[in-house]
């Protein structure tokens with residue numbers, strides 16, 4: 001089966017530090033794939049390389065066979081690779097609804113003149129954008145907060161809004177950077193169901209970084225474990241959980 005995303009021989013150097021060293025991974029369409037590893041292992045750096053925030057020092061990154069390495073975050077997002085951040089990044093003084101309208105803006109504002117003169121076509125596309133945004137707020141269970149400033153939403157709701165902001169662009173690959181961080185146990189269970197539903201209903205492929213082993217083991221089909229920038233194990237949750245190098249990497253951290 002052909003892969004959606006392939007990463008080969010990826011490395012990233014910051015001055016004297018080789019933060020990522022020889023990472024390989026290949027993710028199938030509709031797969032849920034996790035990267036784990038102790039603090040400082042290089043997980044976020046891999047994410048930043050894939051999502052175009054960093055230009056890798058070496059390596060190949062392809063999406064559906066086409067290179068995306070070093071394109072920049074905007075171009076990578078336009079090709080269907082979108083992400084959330086460890087510390088939620090929303091337009092905090094805009095409402096939840098407005099955050100989702102901004103995310104759709106490149107598709108709704110086809111004509112600047114249409115916007116200036118408020119033409120019929122422009123108004124119709126704006127109405128569709130609002131309907132679509134409300135659909136996503138309902139899906140995420142936060143529709144009642146549509147007109148609340150994003151910065152005033154509960155933390156768990158901000159995380160959901162950030163995922164909605166990604167999904168509204170109809171991505172091929174959804175990248176979640178520690179989505180369970182700051183969530184309570186109930187919210188973590190709900191997050192797992194949400195990720196499963198996103199894949200089942202929207203055919204999205206998911207790549208996540210996560211420290212919460214309950215979520216990782218429950219939601220992922222395959223896992224890559226990194227330590228000191230290097231890949232040390234790859235396999236099913238069962239295989240990775242029982243891998244001696246993985247166990248040592250985590251026990252060594254304690």
Ligand SMILES: Nc1ncnc2c1ncn2[C@@H]1O[C@H](COP(=O)(O)OP(=O)(O)OP(=O)(O)O)[C@@H](O)[C@H]1O
Pocket residue numbers: 014017019037038039040041042043044045046
């Ligand atoms: N922009 C940067 N400049 C210099 N060093 C960096 C930069 N980004 C990351 N590093 C270093 O690279 C290494 C890997 O960091 P990275 O954030 O990728 O790890 P991580 O596995 O995501 O860790 P955590 O789980 O704590 O988020 C660390 O030693 C970090 O200090």
